[in-house]
Amino acid sequence: MFGGLLAVTWWRPPFPAEQAMHHSLTVAGLVVLILVHRRRRLPFSSYALILIFLGLHSVAARWMYSFVPYDDWTRALFGTSLSEAAGWERNHFDRLVHLAYGLCFGPVVLGFLRGRWAPLIAVEVVLSTSALYELFEWGIALTLAPADAEAYNGQQGDMWDAHKDMALATAGAVLGVLVTRWWQRRADLASVCSDEASSKPAG
Template identity: 70%
Template sequence: MHGDSAPSKKKSKTKLWTVGVFVVIVAVTWWRPIYPAEQALHHSLTVLGVVALILVNRARPLPYASFLAILIFLAIHSVAARWIYSFVPYDDWTDGLFGFRVNDLFGWQRNNFDRLVHLSYGLCFGPVLYRALKPRLGKWAAFAAVDIVLSTSALYELFEWAIAMSLAPGDAEAYNGQQGDMWDAHKDMALATLGAIVGVAVLSRGSRALNRTTGTTDSGG
């Protein structure tokens, strides 16, 4: 029993430090906020996500990889929320660091940071769900993980639509970041689903390769 407590305490400390880094990132995004009301509205989901993560981790400690993946997604979301998604200055960042602008490179006409966030949702949460569901669902865990990402993405788009309907037109556009694209919701769901497929496939193949090397059975942990 004592042999198990030391690794458990070490993992808990590592998770605590990770949460601390996440809190610092969020705090930095709130330095002299540009759109405080809209940013706060976006962060209502951040708060719910962090609370849910802590409660789930207390009830059933998550593998550190899953814990980290969730906080990485929330950190990316927090960065996007500072500029209400539509105005994240990634072109200025890449221009200053590398001498090129991403939009010019790919011929984009809109700010696509919101696409990155939806893609990262699938990339981060797909493997988390697959790892959690694998012991119970076996070979169906991959399908279930992708399906949950797609379903929750659709629910979020419905939630976003409901919020937008309750706001003035200008505020609605500022919140949902559609940027004039009538297919915005469809593209966001498609990218989240693609991210989940890629994330689950990479984790599944990696687990099988590791199991072949070690001679163990894939349990999804």
């Protein structure tokens, strides 16, 4: 499914060079995923979360994040644009992707960890990798022409763009980790209750 979505996003791309730049990290991420898979098979939920994020990233990369036409989509479906309904003055698809990064990768990282501090460490990993990505974007801004850097980074004139992106990724990680821990405890409790019920003598 992800392969099909990726192929569709490359059909007559409006910004092919910029899309290829964005997908350099997609390729790197897939290589890491393959290497991890060879050493340790992840649960299905982890693969699903990773591919959901990569799918959102692929859609965003097609339109350089800043020009994802979700207003056209909502106008066609509901007769009004999302930006008009929410009072937005910028394209917020990049915010969605950063939030999704935390939501998707917080639980994935948590799956590798054990112990009391595992949830906190998972959130910190998401925050630190999000910060590293913002530093990568800063490096892009230093090496490219100003117009090209703005097109790639998609700040849309917001001087606090990097801070907001990291905050959303962190918030997503906190939410994702909390939901995962709640689900795990619920499953553990159900398992204990089932074991107790099966161990009771009949009659």
